[in-house]
Amino acid sequence: MTVVIRDLEDADVDGVVALSLRAWAPVFASFEAVLGRAVYRHLYPDWRASQAAAVARVLRAAGMRVRVAVDDGRPVGFVAVVVHDGTHDEPDGGEVEMLAVDPVVQRRGIGRALLDDGVDQLRRAGVRIVAIGTGGDPGHAPARRTYEAAGFTALPLVRYYRLL
Template identity: 45%
Template sequence: MGIEIRDHITEDREAVVALSLRAWEPVHASIARVLGPKIYARVVGDWSRAQSRDVRAALDSEEMRTRVAVTDRIAGFSTVRLDRKEGIGVLHMLAVDPEWQGRGVGRELVAEAERFMREEDMKVALIETGGDPGHAPARAVYEGAGYTGMPVVHYYKALRAGRGHEEGRSPR
């Protein structure tokens, strides 16, 4: 089955949000395993609510270009932001429906984002992703597309529950 990459339209909105939740659920499970439940609750909280909010904000942003990959339905999406001053194109979000992962959808979305960045005279393309096991498929796509990883490490340590928050409960 072919993959069509096109601009998102208003009618795609809820399908894109739902897809993002399916795609990032295993990633958040991985992050929770790495951080442990106490720190995960404090740092991430209700990930699905935050994810829905962030995806909707990206879809609504005039600074972002959102594209969807369509097969028999929306199989993935990407958002790109251009930093014209620095000449850097940022692939801000990329998600592929779990049923379509490993079938070239992510690769096509990355290639399309790069074409757009070149057309806009960007010097460099930037993608950020996690180093946990849940992000391994994303890292494989980016490395396969010729990106060079620059490791960054975030260290977390639980100190105490914040004011008004019970131990182990999300501050969000």
């Protein structure tokens, strides 16, 4: 396998959305296990449709820098980063907005390569601090390991839900 990381092209969008849904299926299963069925169904009545729309929106967002990992002409992962303007809470900051790797090629260093590429994009744009968010649930454990191995420091935050 020879993976190349390059800028996203219009022809990549459908493939990137599809791989992201495969990549995040275990995360949404983890959400359901943690939240319970009732709260989960309220928050995510059709997670595939809402996640596909969210990914497509990020891929096309103004100011978003999207890079895609391609193997044999097919997208196998992507990273989307954004430079924050002066009105943002984090001065001189940028963010890794989304990152996903197709499950069929996970654990081969593609996620880390995409993360490093995204951070490099932000560094070249003059960013001094990079943020990335992820969940504390079991489904996000691989992401947390990747981010920590890349030198990111976690600031634990907790969000509670109660269905009325």
